[in-house]
Amino acid sequence: xxxxxxxxxxxxxxxxxxxxxxxxxxxxxxxxxxxxxxxxxxxxxxxxxxxxxxxxxxxxxxxxxxxxxxxxxxxxxxxxxxxxxxxxxxxxxxxxxxxxxxxxxxxxxxxxxxxxxxxxxxxxxxxxxxxxxxxxxxxxxxxxxxxxxxxxxxxxxxxxxxxxxxxxxxxxxxxxxxxxxxxxxxxxxxxxxxxxxxxxxxxxxxxxxxxxxxxxxxxxxxxxxxxxxxxxxxxxxxxxxxxxxxxxxxxxxxxxxxxxxxxxxxxxxxxxxxxxxxxxxxxxxxxxxxxxxxxxxxxxxxxxxxxxxxxxxxxxxxxxxxxxxxxxxxxxxxxxxxxxxxxxxxxxxxxxxxxxxxxxxxxxxxxxxxxxxxxxxxxxxxxxxxxxxxxxxxxxxxxxxxxxxxxxxxxxxxxxxxxxxxxxxxxxxxxxxxxxxxxxxxxxxxxxxxxxxxxxxxxxxxxxxxxxxxxxxxxxxxx
Numbered sequence: 039x040x041x042x043x044x045x046x047x048x049x050x051x052x053x054x055x056x057x058x059x060x061x062x063x064x065x066x067x068x069x070x071x072x073x074x075x076x077x078x079x080x081x082x083x084x085x086x087x088x089x090x091x092x093x094x095x096x097x098x099x100x101x102x103x104x105x106x107x108x109x110x111x112x113x114x115x116x117x118x119x120x121x122x123x124x125x126x127x128x129x130x131x132x133x134x135x136x137x138x139x140x141x142x143x144x145x146x147x148x149x150x151x152x153x154x155x156x157x158x159x160x161x162x163x164x165x166x167x168x169x170x171x172x173x174x175x176x177x178x179x180x181x182x183x184x185x186x187x188x189x190x191x192x193x194x195x196x197x198x199x200x201x202x203x204x205x206x207x208x209x210x211x212x213x214x215x216x217x218x219x220x221x222x223x224x225x226x227x228x229x230x231x232x233x234x235x236x237x238x239x240x241x242x243x244x245x246x247x248x249x250x251x252x253x254x255x256x257x258x259x260x261x262x263x264x265x266x267x268x269x270x271x272x273x274x275x276x277x278x279x280x281x282x283x284x285x286x287x288x289x290x291x292x293x294x295x296x297x298x299x300x301x302x303x304x305x306x307x308x309x310x311x312x313x314x315x316x317x318x319x320x321x322x323x324x325x326x327x328x329x330x331x332x333x334x335x336x337x338x339x340x341x342x343x344x345x346x347x348x349x350x351x352x353x354x355x356x357x358x359x360x361x362x363x364x365x366x367x368x369x370x371x372x373x374x375x376x377x378x379x380x381x382x383x384x385x386x387x388x389x390x391x392x393x394x395x396x397x398x399x400x401x402x403x404x405x406x407x408x409x410x411x412x413x414x415x416x417x418x419x420x421x422x423x424x425x426x427x428x429x430x431x432x433x434x435x436x437x438x439x440x441x442x443x444x445x446x447x448x449x450x451x452x453x454x455x456x457x458x459x460x461x462x463x464x465x466x467x468x469x470x471x472x473x474x475x476x477x478x479x480x481x482x483x484x485x486x487x488x489x490x491x492x493x494x495x496x497x498x499x500x501x502x503x504x505x506x507x508x509x510x511x512x513x514x515x516x517x
Contacts, residue, residue, distance in 0.1 A: 074241040104203055109152045109230070111231075188318075196496050290321075290435070318417075343385050381404055
């Protein structure tokens, strides 16, 4: 069994209280992965004390050196890829194919952000007379990164990478569901040459997260998780500090009358049931026009019933377990809600034996916009079908949600595609692609309750703006 630790002031240490929590394999609850510190306010305060003292030295480190460290950390992750894939499958429940993709994407992220260390520059502006007006980009200060369990390497690398590239010390709290992956990422950073006092790792749950957000010495908070928690963080941070929130989604796929139904069914299945439906960009709603609704529904149900559910390490498995007992309970509650509200359960909705949190992927039809399974984020393998009389109505139904993260359309009509892209109230629009799967060099973020919308998490020309302060300098060469 792995004995986890916090990393504070350059040392691996237990929680001040001595309390711990266990993480078990979601595919086999008898398999204990490890024990980790159950951190609280005292641990967070000690971590921030150390980061605060070290901040000036890390900020003064050359961009070239910061870039080299991230490059070296990426190489270290690649050298341990086989081990990390196995651990990710065991800790989070991904299939081997899904874990392989994440483990390969993470070092690529770090290399991308390493380049940002040397590309983050200021600007010059025309000035009257002999003077010069220019801007400087400076580190914002201590960055608190609070990350989810569904991509426990990929998402943290998209926060730690740019924060460190910009010269900020980082206080990192991985999800208590995937603490081992969080610790492995910090180990890679240290192996890459990151100064020990430039990063702190604090394990634990809501108490640790709340203490991080409440401390005024934390200059910026970057969070990916639920909308409910994101709103609490936003209120706590206030106007004097920065916050970047990537939150929930209720992502639709609109299927037009001219769509290739085999292609539509395939991308719907991939978006809805990949990662066991536990992705913020996962497909949760299908809105099909009358002419294709029934035939598409039958194809999706057939493909869903053919999916193999089991431990992610097993050959031929399409969908692993849910990540935790809480996820399982929530999923089953939504299945009951769908039935109670009058939706038709077409397939799935049941647990699968084997000693883990396994469920059958689920499809409901005859759903309406007022039903909970249509309105609320399930974060599990549950898909709803709605019928639309026209493309216009389908777009209206797609937008009829408090969320606005990812939306897709399947069509061969370029006019329909561009109309959908223009009218969709979503930060990400996919045309003939699943709602999941994003480029590392493109902006990522949602509308409405899916994001704060002020700062994008991942790439784009303004990405480093969150991690830096812009200072305008007026220079007159003659006193």
